[in-house]
Amino acid sequence: YANEGVPQAIVQAMLCELPVVTTPVGSILEAVTDQETALLVAPRDVGGLAAAIRRLLDDPALAQRMGRAARAQAERRFGRDTMIARMEVVFRGVVDRHRARRTGIGARWERLRRSFLRRWKEWRLPRAYTRLGTKYGGWWIDCGAIGADPLMIDCGLGRDVSFPAAFLAQFGGRVIGIDPSPDSLAYCRAHTPAGMEVWGRAFWIRAGETPPFFLPRSKETLPPGADGVSGSLVQSHAYVEGGPRLEVTTTSFDEVLARAGRGECDVLKLDIEGAEYEVLDDLCARGLLGKVRQLLVEFHHRATHHTLAETEAVVARIEKSGFHLVHVEGRNHVFRREDLG
Structure with a gap:
């Protein structure tokens, strides 16, 4: 191929x-990985082509x-569920842009209805719950389940440390923030609270691995509301398709606890852009979720190849591991360990 898409x-x-x-032209590298699923040769390199075929x-x-x-x-990368999820992101983006242009009584009523439902769900939360952080980066947590240290x-x-900053201001203790995205690291290291x-x-199942990490493409090509900062270990994520990649080093729940010298953590927050499914399956399978007091998860069904049914299955697995689903806010799920009283 001299010039191709996929x-x-x-x-x-x-x-x-x-x-x-x-050959590595056009968008072919989005489909294949050299030496793993394909052998790449230079365009119009007859000798290289013959050698690659002979090798196989x-x-x-x-x-x-x-x-x-x-x-x-x-x-x-190209299965039915993955392609449907990607198409749904495109269609939802069109719908969202259309809704953003809506005016008049109907639009105001819809905003009022959504606001009322959100407030109603928040009002029903147990009294010890409070929201820490900004509207964009904040989470609900049970203040009564936070330990002394x-x-x-x-x-x-991402580009928001309001949640850990508010947590430290209210409870003290220690926060370990984990993110390999260069933009996120630059922002967070410049705004890190004491x-x-x-x-x-x-953050992954095993520490010390060096997988590719897929960065978001240019912001002007992303759907409305996308921050253009968060990357993913999952290449099917709708925001990273066609974007750059870099090699990162992984850490794991086991490693973080060991380096922190702790047997458990008070709060584990996972906003890891699609990798949460494998991580949570692993924590449940190995019984490590019992070392978490409160679990906060943003699920990324439809934004990746993962489906809503997979999210529901993981939620059920978490509940079987001894957790209660306390609150749902969009994709954000708030769990609390049942044995905390």
Whole structure:
């Protein structure tokens, strides 16, 4: 290919578990990974093309391994649920822009209705709950469940440290903030309150891995309301498609607790742009969620290849691990460990 988008022939071959030999032009790198699902050669390099084909013919095990990896990658990036989720983001963006232009009594009534429902849900919260932080970055927490020397692990900071700042101002203790995005790190390190440390790591199942981290594309191409800061370990995230990537180092819940010298944390907040599904499944499976007193999660169904049904399944798993779902605010879910009384 001399100039291409993402050729259907490549995606179809990957779904048939065939390794791919291609060139790194156009948007082909969005579909394949060199040496894992494809062999890349320079455009118009006849000798390189022949050598790559010969390598696969001479090594059937390599061809089979790359074929299996190719199918898994194609299903993850171009599967039905992923493509529907991406299309839904586009359509929702159009609808949101249309609603933003609405005026008159109908629009005012809709805003009033949403405000009333939000206030009603907040009024029904137990009395010990308070909201800390700004409207954009704040969360509800149970003040009565915070210990004498609390630890909060805040994963996914963005450009707003109002929540950890308010937490430290009210309870003291220690906050460990975790985010690998360069823009987020620059902002947070310039505005870090006393008692908070910021780690330039990606929160994941295992520590010490070096996966690709996908950064958001330019802000003018993002849907209305997107901050243009948060990246993701999940390439299917609607905001990172077509954006740059960088290699990051991961940390994990085990490592954070060990380095903090703690047996548990008072608050674990996860706003990790789609990686929360794998992380929470792992914490539930290994029984580590019991070391969290309050769990705050922003789920990213539809914004990634994950579906609402998957979110509901993870919520059910968290509840079976001994947590009560106290409050839902949009995608934000507030859990409290049941044995805290």
